[in-house]
Amino acid sequence: xxxxxxxxxxxxxxxxxxxxxxxxxxxxxxxxxxxxxxxxxxxxxxxxxxxxxxxxxxxxxxxxxxxxxxxxxxxxxxxxxxxxxxxxxxxxxxxxxxxxxxxxxxxxxxxxxxxxxxxxxxxxxxxxxxxxxxxxxxxxxxxxxxxxxxxxxxxxxxxxxxxxxxxxxxxxxxxxxxxxxxxxxxxxxxxxxxxxxxxxxxxxxxxxxxxxxxxx
Numbered sequence: 001x002x003x004x005x006x007x008x009x010x011x012x013x014x015x016x017x018x019x020x021x022x023x024x025x026x027x028x029x030x031x032x033x034x035x036x037x038x039x040x041x042x043x044x045x046x047x048x049x050x051x052x053x054x055x056x057x058x059x060x061x062x063x064x065x066x067x068x069x070x071x072x073x074x075x076x077x078x079x080x081x082x083x084x085x086x087x088x089x090x091x092x093x094x095x096x097x098x099x100x101x102x103x104x105x106x107x108x109x110x111x112x113x114x115x116x117x118x119x120x121x122x123x124x125x126x127x128x129x130x131x132x133x134x135x136x137x138x139x140x141x142x143x144x145x146x147x148x149x150x151x152x153x154x155x156x157x158x159x160x161x162x163x164x165x166x167x168x169x170x171x172x173x174x175x176x177x178x179x180x181x182x183x184x185x186x187x188x189x190x191x192x193x194x195x196x197x198x199x200x201x202x203x204x205x206x207x208x209x210x211x212x213x214x215x216x
Contacts, residue, residue: 004024004057005024005026005060006024007022007023008023008024008025009021010067010097012067012069012093012097014078014079014094015079015089015093016072016082016090017072017077017078017079018076018077018078019071019077019090019094020070020075020076021067021069021097022067023065024060024068026063026064030063030065030102030105031063032063032065032106032107032108033065033067033098033099033105033106033108034059034067035091035098035107035109035119036055036067036068036109036110036111036115037071037091037109037111037115037116037118038052038070038071038074039052039112039113039114039115040140041072041073041114045071045074045113046070046074046075047069047070047074047075049112050196051112051191051192051196052068052111052115054192056068057200058199058200059108062204064108065098067094067097067098071090072086077090084114084118084140084141087114088118091109091118091122092126095107095122095128106129106130107126107127107128107129108132109122109123109126110131110133111132111133111136112135112136113134113137113163114137114140116135116138117133117140120133120138120141120146120147120149121146123147123151129151129152130153130207130212132153132203132207133155133156133180134156134192135156135158135161135163135164135166135169135190136164136169137164138164138168138172148176148178152181154180154181154183154206154207155169155173155180155183156183156199156202156203156206157170157182157183158185158187158188158190159185159188160187160188160189162189163190166184170182170184181206181209181210183206185198185199
């Protein structure tokens with residue numbers, strides 16, 4: 001595991017204007033980068049959401065450089081909400097920023113809730129090497145908009161989620177030719193209240209099992 005880095009505030013050039021962002025680089029030699037997408041902009045979702053923050057901290061302990069950013073119209077980011085389409089372009093702009101800065105690094109994409117659906121939609125066009133989604137709000141996107149990634153994919157969902165249907169997501173991914181690695185957190189709600197350490201531990205355990213990282 002790696003010492004946590006200092007946060008650097010940056011502005012990512014986005015299709016609707018600058019995107020307020022936080023870049024955290026835990027290692028001198030960066031081999032992996034991650035772009036993290038936050039919950040719904042119209043329901044107080046920001047890059048400081050605690051689930052997104054937990055994912056970033058977990059990745060950073062693995063030596064991954066992380067970029068959290070506010071979607072258009074959130075915080076100091078330019079533009080306005082665009083029903084997932086513009087937000088997907090924002091995510092792709094964030095991946096371009098990270099690839100320009102770390103051109104040889106492998107790209108991870110991650111997201112929570114609405115951000116999970118955006119990350120799913122962006123993973124294939126971004127040529128991501130890994131996708132991690134927590135309670136992705138797949139109902140926020142039309143099925144035609146959800147391009148299945150061609151990289152390893154971890155999906156984590158609480159079975160007490162009253163915001164995004166765990167059963168609905170399980171039914172949807174169950175019909176895929178190549179479904180994601182799944183973890184259903186028993187007794188856990190949408191926001192992982194009191195269970196953020198569980199989320200951290202599950203991500204580490206599953207990524208080790210998938211052969212993505214070696215944390216021992």
